Amino acid sequence: xxxxxxxxxxxxxxxxxxxxxxxxxxxxxxxxxxxxxxxxxxxxxxxxxxxxxxxxxxxxxxxxxxxxxxxxxxxxxxxxxxxxxxxxxxxxxxxxxxxxxxxxxxxxxxxxxxxxxxxxxxxxxxxxxx
Amino acid sequence: xxxxxxxxxxxxxxxxxxxxxxxxxxxxxxxxxxxxxxxxx
Numbered sequence: 001x002x003x004x005x006x007x008x009x010x011x012x013x014x015x016x017x018x019x020x021x022x023x024x025x026x027x028x029x030x031x032x033x034x035x036x037x038x039x040x041x042x043x044x045x046x047x048x049x050x051x052x053x054x055x056x057x058x059x060x061x062x063x064x065x066x067x068x069x070x071x072x073x074x075x076x077x078x079x080x081x082x083x084x085x086x087x088x089x090x091x092x093x094x095x096x097x098x099x100x101x102x103x104x105x106x107x108x109x110x111x112x113x114x115x116x117x118x119x120x121x122x123x124x125x126x127x128x129x130x
Numbered sequence: 131x132x133x134x135x136x137x138x139x140x141x142x143x144x145x146x147x148x149x150x151x152x153x154x155x156x157x158x159x160x161x162x163x164x165x166x167x168x169x170x171x
């Protein structure tokens with residue numbers, strides 16, 4: 001007779017009810033505050049049919065929240081609020097260069113704008129003098 | 131510039147003020163500004 005071993009799957013929330021961790025008890029003992037979302041799970045944590053799904057987006061913002069027993073995706077607005085209220089680490093060399101790119105693009109655009117204005121003035125003068 | 135700001139803004143490589151300046155310089159329009167920042171221009 002083949003026996004099936006199941007695992008419990010848990011989620012851990014932050015104060016805003018965002019899901020910040022998901023795991024199976026095959027690998028970790030849950031805290032009292034962790035919430036069991038599946039009692040007959042596979043060995044690895046699974047959410048929405050995906051094993052070891054990433055719970056954070058590319059900005060490290062939680063993609064899911066737990067509301068009244070339901071797991072929902074966080075909205076774009078909620079993600080922006082989370083991002084703007086999170087403490088930011090010191091900027092990396094990449095951050096500094098990327099910020100400079102933005103600044104240079106705008107300066108370049110301003111110079112283009114000034115050049116166009118000058119070109120228009122010269123054209124008007126030349127046409128006016130003819 | 132739109133593509134760069136869309137990519138850079140969520141990473142804080144571009145500020146709201148810089149996005150507003152891009153609109154003033156006609157590099158992006160008000161609709162694109164909202165798409166990037168989620169704010170009204």
